[in-house]
Every structure is written in C-alpha cells, then in structure tokens.
Amino acid sequence: MDWLERFNAALDYIEHHLEGEIEYSALARATCCSEFHFSRMFSSITGIPLSEYIRRRRLTKAAVDIQAGDARILDIALKYGYDSPDAFTRAFRKLHGVAPNAVRENSVQLKAYPRISFQITIKGDVEMDYRMENIDFEVRFAGKRHTVKTSRAFKTIPSLWRKGKTDGFMQALIDMSWEHPKCKLESLVGVCGKEAAIMDEEFDYFMGIRYDDEIPEGMEELIIPPCTYAVFPNVVEAWKRLYSEWLPASGYELANLPCIEHYLGPGHKVKHELWVPVIGK
Template sequence: MRLDWLKRMMDALDLMEGSMEERLDIEEIAKAAYVSPFHFQRMFFMLTGMTIAEYMRKRRLTLAAQEIASSSVKVIDAALKYGYDSPESFAKAFRKIHGVSPSEARQPGVSLKAYPRISFHLSLKGDKDMDYRIVEKEGFEVVGKSIRLKDGEQPRIAELWAASNQDGTAARLSAFGDGDLLYGVCLDMQPGEGDFTYMVAGRIDASREHVAADAADGLERASIPAATWAIFPSVGPLPGAIQSVFSRIYQEWFPATGYEHAGGPEMEVYPSGDTTAEHYRCEIWVPVVKK
C-alpha cells in the first residue's frame, strides 16, 4: 500500500513538473495520485508545509531566473511563458523570491534563489504503533469564536486559545452540553490556498438547545456534517504532542490505509486538565472516506 502510494505521488509530481509552462489542472494531478483534489492538496500541504500554488510559483520563478540569467530571452517572454499576465506582475513576484529584478538577474555573479523539485520518501521505521478508531457520527452544532487564517498564520491559533481562556469564553463553551469538552475546529478549508477558519468551540447538546440559545450571545455557530471519522489519540503536552500526531496522520496513516480525507472539517477534542502535563490526553478527528 505504501509503495503504491509513493509511486502515485511521484506520478502526480511528474505531471506538476510538466505543467510549469501551462495552466495547472489540479483535477488531472489528483487523478494521477488516485485521490480527490481536496485530499491531494491537503496531503501536499501537510507533507511539505506549502500549498501547491506556492510550490508551483517558486518552481516557475526558479526556472525563469535560470533562463533569464543564461540566455537572451526577453523578460516579457519569460513572464508569459511562466504564467504571468504582465511584466510588472512577473517582476514583483520575481523580486519577492530572488531579491532582485529580472533584468538584474543577468548581471554576472548575482545571487539567485533555487527551489528544487521536491520528492516524497517513506520512513519505514516500524518502531511505534499508531492507534486509531473509525466512528460514524450524525451531524451536530458547535458554537464559539473563530478567526480566518491564511497560509503561515497558524501561530494565531495559540493566541485565540489564550484569549478565550483569559476572557472566560472557554469556560462558557465547556458548559453548553457536551461534558467538559472543548473543540478546536478547522472549517471551510481551502487547501489550494492554505486558507481556513479555526474555531474554539463547544458542542451544543440538542436536548439543551434553549440553554445554548440563551448563553451564546456574541458567539458564532457552525454545523458539523454527519461523517465517518478517523479518531487518533494524542498523549503529551500541547501543542507539541498533537502537532506530532497530525504529522504522522499524513506521513504514515493515510499512505498505509485505504482512506482519504472526506473534505469536511477537522477537529481537535480537548478534555479539561493540565494541557502541559506529560500524560494529558486529547484527540484528533479527521473525516475520511474509503477509496
């Protein structure tokens, strides 16, 4: 299974590399990997730390710089070749990556950035089991506070949690009807751009809807659809322990199973307790479908 996954991912990368001078068709790229476009883009981001758009931009500007520095190609021709509508937009993106203008790239000895083609490898350590369970659940409602995040803004999540604990929001949310659990919910994910909404939330017990309606003043509500969830335990102090489990889900679990991401919200489920303790236990919920 893992070797099949590796071959499919490398085939997809071959297609991406062959699309440097044309419009990227994410449907075709994902088809080469035998997964949905959402799953491929989410996997790519979690494995590389870059969106596909960011990776393609860096690769195209690497190739453009090499071509400009080693030939007499016109800047406008290089811009059009690598997908830019105007020399101005090309020059702006070029300077952001390389620190110089396209014309300055022709000067002898100028320093340029090179972003090489990535490759995927599997680490077959086999020295640590990965526990999980598959659970089907009906849809439910959550209520809380959210922020919209762009690629690279993940540190703002810790700030949202700190503010929610400090102003009493977290205590309010844990009282909405789901025991003492709090949820960290990733909503409206746009994997191609890396954008998503993160909500610190409490789950609304349907039998206590009137309580939630009265207590939710100033908070937002969101619907979590019915789904099949792969649920993974995380043991250890936050945020390091749960970040490690997230990495293993995408680096080890998905390649080793017949599942892919279903495209819905992801959730972190936090019981009360000392989140800095070595034995603090929480969970990651990822919506999945069988391929």
C-alpha cells in the first residue's frame, strides 16, 4: 500500500498549495517517482490530466470564496494563480458557465469538483502479458511529428494513422522499413512525447520508422538513447492498465524517455505493442 499512501500524500500537497505555486518536483518527491510517472499514472487512473484537475480544484474553491463574502474578484483571481481578471473570467466561465461577478446572484448554478483520493479496489484478476527488451544502442527514427491534445489522444492518434494511410505517408514509411534489421522495433512506431514529459495539455506525437539512412525530404529524425523497455501487447489495453496495475507492483518506474507505440506488420500474431521505458527503483 506504499504507493497508495504516497499518492494521497501528493494530493494533500496539492490541496495545501491551491492558493500558491504547485511544484511538480514536490509531487515527484512525495510519490518517490519521476514527475512524468506521477503525471501519467494520475491521468490514467482519474481520466483527466493533472493540470486540469488542479485547474478545476482552484476554480471550485474560487467559486466558494466568491459566494462566501465581499472579497474583490481581482483578489480572488490572484489568490488562485491568475495574473489578470480577464484570464480568470475566461477560465471561470469555461468551467462554471457564468462569469465570476454573477456568482453572488441568487439561483446561479455552479460546478463543484471535489478533491480526489486514491483507494484500494480489487484489480489484477486478469493477467498482463509483457516481456523485457534491452536496446543497448541509439535508435534513430525518420518520420513526422504532430501536436496532440492530451485529453483527446486516444481519439486523435488513430485519426492521424487513418489520414497517413489515405495520403500515402504510411506506405512511404512501410517502404522504408525492414531494410537493415537491428532490433524488434522494425515496424511503424508512434513515439509519445519528446522527453516523456506529458505534463501539459498537449504533446508531440512522432509517426515514423526506425531508419539509419539519409532522412527523406519532408521528414525529420528522432533519436532515442539506449534503454530497457517493458513491452506489452495491445496498445489501448496496456495504456489503461499500465499505471494503475503493472507499475505499482513491478519494481520499476518510468525512465525519462518516451513511450513507443509499435504497430507490427502482416503475419504477426500481435498487431501492436506498447514499449515503456523503465529503470529499476
């Protein structure tokens, strides 16, 4: 239960600092893992990015403060980290559907997002297949990157591959693959993030192929240093269970490198894999 206690301690820290600066490094120290690990595990378990949870909690508290007294809207905005009343009003209206100055009127409907707490639930009755792969050399990819909103990644990324299939980009990558096999990353890949730091509302998604020759015109290169990976079949299922089930019991934590979605070619029993960079705790 250590991980459960650590993550609840991190949520305590967030609650105590809603009126000030929240340091992601402090969250990492509280959970004894990297900033990226905490952010991705939080998002996987709760279904919302960490930054969005903090924003909702602050605006929930701000609405309570406005209702509770006669404090100026500007003072409340500054209290919860907004530099201007305009920025606060836009964020407040986006969440609550009304402007801050309307809150003190009667019969105004608001949204309250309560504090999250992590509790034990019974999971793990379905086994997770995985294998370990040690890549002891730099892996060089050729391809293109796209900006993806974190909250819509599971919808946006499949649409990027569908578009790549219709416009010929996917076939171009396939034609470049399997020329000089060096490891098992020889099929289409989607590299998630630049440095495995998906802590913002958007991240870069690199669609490409392992490639050692001259980068074709219109593409760019991406180089990933040597690393050990835990490899799981079925990308979507692996993303769902990785942070809440496998990592807490694995003896590993995420390395500060991107995860890789690996889409295998015809003839493979498994259609796609998730390669997760890990280091021992």
